[in-house]
Amino acid sequence: MPQFDEVIHQPLRLRIMSALSTLPDKQGMEFSRLKKLTGATDGNLGAHIETLAKAGYVSVEKAFVAKRPQTTVTVTPAGRTAFGEHVLSLRQIIDSGAQEN
Amino acid sequence: MIDRSEAAAALSDIADIAERVRQSRIYQVASLIMMLWGVLAFCGYLTQYLRPRYADITWVAVDLVGFAGSAAISFIQKARAWRIGAAFIILIAFGLLWTIGIAHFTPRQLSAFWPTYYMTVYAIAGLWLGPAFLVIAGAIMALTLIGYFYSGPWFDLWMAFVNGGGLLLAGAWMRRE
Numbered sequence: 350m351p352q353f354d355e356v357i358h359q360p361l362r363l364r365i366m367s368a369l370s371t372l373p374d375k376q377g378m379e380f381s382r383l384k385k386l387t388g389a390t391d392g393n394l395g396a397h398i399e400t401l402a403k404a405g406y407v408s409v410e411k412a413f414v415a416k417r418p419q420t421t422v423t424v425t426p427a428g429r430t431a432f433g434e435h436v437l438s439l440r441q442i443i444d445s446g447a448q449e450n
Numbered sequence: 451m452i453d454r455s456e457a458a459a460a461l462s463d464i465a466d467i468a469e470r471v472r473q474s475r476i477y478q479v480a481s482l483i484m485m486l487w488g489v490l491a492f493c494g495y496l497t498q499y500l501r502p503r504y505a506d507i508t509w510v511a512v513d514l515v516g517f518a519g520s521a522a523i524s525f526i527q528k529a530r531a532w533r534i535g536a537a538f539i540i541l542i543a544f545g546l547l548w549t550i551g552i553a554h555f556t557p558r559q560l561s562a563f564w565p566t567y568y569m570t571v572y573a574i575a576g577l578w579l580g581p582a583f584l585v586i587a588g589a590i591m592a593l594t595l596i597g598y599f600y601s602g603p604w605f606d607l608w609m610a611f612v613n614g615g616g617l618l619l620a621g622a623w624m625r626r627e
Contacts, residue, residue, distance in 0.1 A: 358452070358460070367464040371471040373528040378471075386470060436464065442457040 351437035356404045358435065361389055362397045366432045369407060369424035377410065377423030398422055406431055476579050477624050479527045484586075484621030486519045492614025495561070499606035505557065513542075541571060558605055562598040565613045566591050586620040 357366050364387045369378060378386075384394050401407040406428030410421045424432070452460075494512040498505040521535060545567055549555040555563060569587040576583030590613060597608035 353452075360463070363460060363463060364467050367467040368471050371468045372475075376528060382474075386467065386474075436461070439457040439461050442452065443454050443461070 351441060352434045353438040354431050354435040356400065357432060361387060361393065362401055365397060365401060366406065366424065366428065369422060370429055370432045375423065377421040380420040380422065383422060473580055477582065479524060481621040481625035482523045483520045484617045484624065486523065487516050488614050488618030488621055490516050491617060492610050495606050495610035495614060499610065561606060561609055562594055565594050582624050590616045
């Protein structure tokens with residue numbers, strides 16, 4: 350039975366995971382691009398990325414590119430699996446017409 | 451936890467984000483390839499204008515570097531675009547068959563044919579990939595035809611800036627988008 354994931358299901362975290370899971374394996378997305386894509390503020394996005402990182406769903410890499418700090422967020426294999434399961438669980442909710450609680 | 455409508459809304463949001471990421475990646479890869487071909491086309495047309503007797507070999511070199519570079523960009527960006535590459539090979543073979551094999555186009559006709567031919571493909575691709583392709587294709591085709599009919603002996607120089615410069619600028623703009 351696919352697992353509904355409360356960590357992923359928060360709206361902004363769902364968008365983050367959706368964006369990152371669309372990329373090929375091991376390819377990450379820059380913080381600034383993720384921010385533009387999700388429409389989040391710096392602080393809000395940072396906080397949710399940290400939550401996903403603590404859950405082991407994303408990894409965060411900080412580097413300097415042309416003397417400017419750059420943060421890249423990449424979905425982990427565990428995160429990709431968890432997101433896939435979560436999508437399946439959403440589809441199952443729709444298909445079964447079930448109400449949870 | 452959630453009901454059907456919330457689940458449906460979440461899936462819709464997921465699909466929307468995924469589609470935007472996919473389009474963004476297409477633009478990212480396409481922009482690099484456009485900029486590469488822009489530089490090469492500029493050099494090709496400029497050489498053709500300044501040294502017309504070397505035009506044939508120049509364009510062979512431009513095409514070889516262009517296709518090798520496009521394949522490298524696709525590989526590095528993990529674009530898995532082998533079908534696109536194969537489609538272009540088929541299109542080029544068809545173009546060569548008619549321009550050189552059957553109809554024997556003049557150099558001026560060839561200079562106008564190839565960019566308008568490729569831009570037709572871009573325009574068709576734009577119906578699926580995004581409006582930027584349609585706009586770029588339309589602009590370059592229109593300017594090419596204006597030059598073909600009205601630029602007189604400056605056509606190759608015109609094309610260096612229209613085709614070469616146009617692709618370079620378009621790629622840079624698309625990269626920002």
